[in-house]
Amino acid sequence: MKRLITAITFTALSIAGPAFSAGDLSRANVIDVVLEMGSNDDGMYFKPNNFEFETGRAYKLILKNVDEIKHEVSLHEMGERIFTRKIEVSDTQGNFIAEIKGSIVEVEVGAGQTVEWFFVPVQTTSGPIEITCEIPGHYEAGMHATAVIK
């Protein structure tokens, strides 16, 4: 009898298991984060220049290039620590152009354009890691930021 009760309890827990799941983490409560790219009298910048993300939360990183030249956002190590759901590209009127899926670590954004990067951090960092613009001279001009995944 005791064995039967144990078996029933185990079965009940197995069935109840999925009910404890939080659902699709990549789509729930997406947090908007804007990364502005531009130039000013001091050189070139990413604004803000430090970011903090949390594992298991869904983000929409809005890459907003307010400059008159193209810029890049290269995630380097952070690219290996996130799950990219998609990258969305729309025209200036907001009309859909493209959705790109797969593992991505670098995105180039045209002058005055915006690209949306949807991702979920899956691994923490041991400290701040660098996000940079890889166009020659831009890093030296100030185009870099740090990110931490907690």
Ligand SMILES: [Cu+2]
């Ligand atoms: Cu740049």
